[in-house]
Amino acid sequence: QYVDEIENFMNDLNDDSFDARIASGGGRMQITMDRYEANWPMVEEGWNIHVHGKGRQFASATEAIETYRNESGVVDQDLPGFVIAKDGKPVGTIEDGDSVILFNFRGDRAQEICKAFDEGEEFDKFDRGNKPDVKFAGMLQYDADLNIPKKYLTEPPKIRYTLTEQLVKEGINEYAISETQKFGHVTYFWNGNRSEKFDDNLETYVEIQSDVIPFEQRPWMKSAEITDQLIQAIESGEYQFLRTNYPNGDMVGHTGNLEATIIGVEAVDLALGRVIKAVDKVNGILLITADHGNADEMYDKPKADEKVHKAKTSHTLNKVPFIVYGADVVCKQDDNLGLSNIAATVCELLDVKPNEHWNESIIEKK
Template sequence: HILLDGRDVPETSALTYVDEIENFMNDLNDDSFDARIASGGGRMQITMDRYEANWPMVEEGWNIHVHGKGRQFANATEAIETYRNETGVVDQDLPGFVIAENGQPVGLIEDGDSVILFNFRGDRAQEICRAFDEGEEFDKFDRGNKPDVNFAGMLQYDADLNIPKRYLTEPPKIKYTLTEQLVKEGINEYAISETQKFGHVTYFWNGNRSEKFSEDLETYVQVDSDVIPFEQRPWMKSAEITDKLIEAIESGKYQFLRTNYPNGDMVGHTGNLEATIIGVEAVDLALGRILKAVEKVNGILLVTADHGNADEMYDKPKEGEKVHKAKTSHTLNKVPFIVYGADVKLKHDDDMGLSDIAATVCQLLDVKPNENWRPSIIEEMK
């Protein structure tokens, strides 16, 4: 059951992977063994919702993978090529499909089967895990006749919530996080984003933990994302996030506040240049408002990113090609690190990265950094 990408790899590279795995399975198959692709779809259309933004997307994937309810094709290549020819859709947005013979799905998930979710990253894996793992308490959608299967994830995606219950390998143990250190120092924190990136300022930020280190010192605020293609509303929830963030800044209750504006990433992944420009402009407007709030409270603003995306919207044509193809994957360009409101001299070192920011934050807050961290990006505070 294949979930196709086209976001972190070239936008129409699915057939490369389909060919590879089908050739591999063909070498395994004999009279007593029959491995094949049974269903699939794009990761932004079925199965792989995150942060409970769109459970119907998971329900559609469940019905396709488990019950074989979906448009039928003879094989995955036919499905992908048909959808592309009909609508020009890229891999991430491919509708779901079911592989069938004589009108019958070739690979329903049934009682006694083993199901392994080969996904390393946790955010888009958890909801489908819950659909397989949970009993009668599951209330997100009607699973129909739920098969009794032996389900496991590649690893445990959330140890706090025990998702999934069975897994193939231990997840990485992330310790010495910035929040742990700030909680020890009694720093009051505030984290906000819209649904699409809420886990990035909470779950991922705290080392793949869904639970807080301190209920008293950590405040989480989620703004519900619109369930709509990102290129149709590229401003997303930047204004609403900014309204609440400014209110929190001006309240004086918090010493460290963080947010993530998803626009450059989520809209950039669509490959739509016009929409991405609008998305970036929306974030520019938001930052302008935040600057004024930071100045008002005599605060310090740090601006950075974890990777590029909106900065490079087209791939260079390959030899013999004339058309620039939309680039939907992340870029490898360096990201900025900007300090506003503090008179500091920053290091200029190619070895600097995200892992240097924790000590930088502590230095600006005048608290002791963790001894296991990399050093601060600040060379001198004037």
Template sequence: MVEPLKKHSFIQKRRGPVVLCIMDGVGYGKYETGDAVKAAMTETLDELAASCPKTALKAHGVAVGLPSDDDMGNSEVGHNAIGCGRVFAQGAKLVGKSIDSGRMFEGETWQKLMNNAKDNDGTLHFIGLLSDGNVHSHVDHLKAMIVKAKEGGVKTVRIHALLDGRDVGEMSALDFFDPTEAFLADISDDNFSARIASGGGRMQITMDRYQANWSIVEKGWATHVLGEGELFASAHEAIVSLRERTEAIDQDLPPFVIADEGVPVGTIEDGDSVILFNFRGDRALEITNAFEAGDEFDKFDRIRVPKVEYAGMMEYDGDLHVPAQYLVTPPAIDRTMAEYLVATGVKQYSISETQKFGHVTYFFNGNKTGKFSEELETYVEVPSDVVPFEQRPAMKCADIADKVIETIQGGEYELIKLNFPNGDMVGHTGVFQAVVCSMEAMDLSIGRIKKAVQEAGGVLILSADHGNSDDMLEHNKKGDLVIKENGKPRAKTSHSLNPVPCIIYDADYKGDYSETLVEGLGISSLAATTINLLGYEAPEDYDKSVLQKK
């Protein structure tokens, strides 16, 4: 339990609520060309940026707990940092340290899965995203585990490799699959066999989240477990062939199965061991549930449920303790802003659409599913459209804004936190026009919310968890556009390394803090800033607020 917060020494509580608006994937772009935020007509954001206190916040690398400043930020670590007001070592960093030190391989879970495969003359399967994006996984982690499995006496390894194209280049799959297939061929010998067994685009199979579309997981189950799908002799052949036929980018490539003479090389059977080597939780929970749930599982017909030892790279849900077995202990994120506000009696309202609902609840609360108080917290999920996001670039902005405005006018809640997913979810499609549309739709909704905040005498904080829509075209190290064979610039679908906005619209500004905001901070400072604007002192060990005394 945490102690209630103390009243702030110089900032007065406003008569209206504090509205924390997270513009997911909206940063300050480095390049004019390819910046969909700048290209969009965003009258509200432009007006607020010109007239309100503002600063830029770091949202990548060590500022959000990642190994280095070469690592892009992401929604998980971003919302963790915003929600807890401090920086914890995050998934990629923890896994890397565990592998480098050897602690992972000394652990009970690793030993149990290895022994199971050996004792049953079974196969060790790895399922996960094959790239170096370092947002959900890293290919080097996979390779290190395969080496250790061979050293430990496992005879057969099969990889169920998902194409990325979101956290790395949209058509970069062969940059990871070809070297991996070569690595597997090199490490294999008369006593050890390692191969890619199946695959497909991450937005087509396996990696659904927030139960938005269970058919994605069903296709993954059929592909990885049952070996059902179009057969190819190698992953290289599958990727080249499916690209030519579908013209899809990597994340949308259909599923495929690798086979020898028409027989899949890596179905998952009784006695096998399975490791989901993604370390990020949101897109790992559903496929984990399919493996771990018993007869009560009702999301789809699994046809056949093999008796395996299953483990995740990390614990994906600290409340539900999912999965039951994992290789690396995740950060113990405690004393979050929401918990402090509950202890202080502050009513909170959290809302987003399905695609980012868990970000303002689960991730915001330190990877915990449940509420701190049923009485003081309200969660609202607006169902997302189940279509490619470039076809509905506005997403559910208007619906979210409707509910936020109604809540502001109701006067019941002191803190309202919301996430507009557009800049990230549409940004990942690489379709520039759609991203511009998404920014304009978001801006219209922010304009409506701003008006409601003004009438209520509240405060609107505009910020983001990381960049994306601000950097939609690939540039080389010199800053020049990367041009494809057809003469067009290459689309960029991954997050950017750019800083993000922090704009404060204070409708009843009383001159009780400086209009010059502190510079050089990270997005973890948003927690202390929000607490201050609610009229309270932030906990002493929280990262510094952007607000300062005159």
């Protein structure tokens, strides 16, 4: 529907002096949009498709999408790459002198393709072939510490007063762990779109390498390996605040595969059971929550002209749980409470003064 609208709109604009069209594309889990350097071959395939026009050819984006769906029933995020061509030639390769704008607002899936355009001879992730000399800019600067990208259209948001900043001031030793798919969520995003640590001595990062395989084929992902190392860290007594992200409900949920998603959620259940035992062992406190829904709603309600339920592969707007384990507290019941209240909650449980700019704590001590 949306691609038809875009292509029809551009066709109405085009004349002898102006030619706008979709030139290439593909699903974010197949080409171009890797994150946290988990799978550079994805970026390489996207580069060859978008820049050099090397890929399966179609007359239009609509034809490409409909063909792939009919061939394999693939959902949008898993669409293989495609190139729009006329008379056997790509309609829109990227050439010397072109301007290229990456319209991503969010930074995690934008950074690797930015490096491919921005970096010179030092780039060693894949062979870019005849790299075109272009003017490249991102929507904003996705990582100010690493200067990615060098040119951008709008100033990135300045995120201040993060939880890590407050804990570092108090000398709290922190530990962050996840597998590659969510490693940046407990480090880069957590610290306010910042790759660098606030304090190298007080922050420990551990990344478990994700498998490069469709998530529905191994829905347990790296939950066991994450838990192994997290338990060691808990029981070591070295850290006062530890955090992790289990990606299963999100990443497997995005596949739209109900059976695989159930297994993924069960894997997290098993992991949490092990974590609870470790928390009990050190007389600690465990907080469990999520940043959005996904696996809670696996199918869209059919529209009037549809006979079957379609897999829902997007995040949901349902409320998420917030569970406090191991502390004698009461959670406030207020519909206005949300993720922005968690920082003050953590500080209250650590007997640390919360930042004055934060929203209130979720808990009340008995």
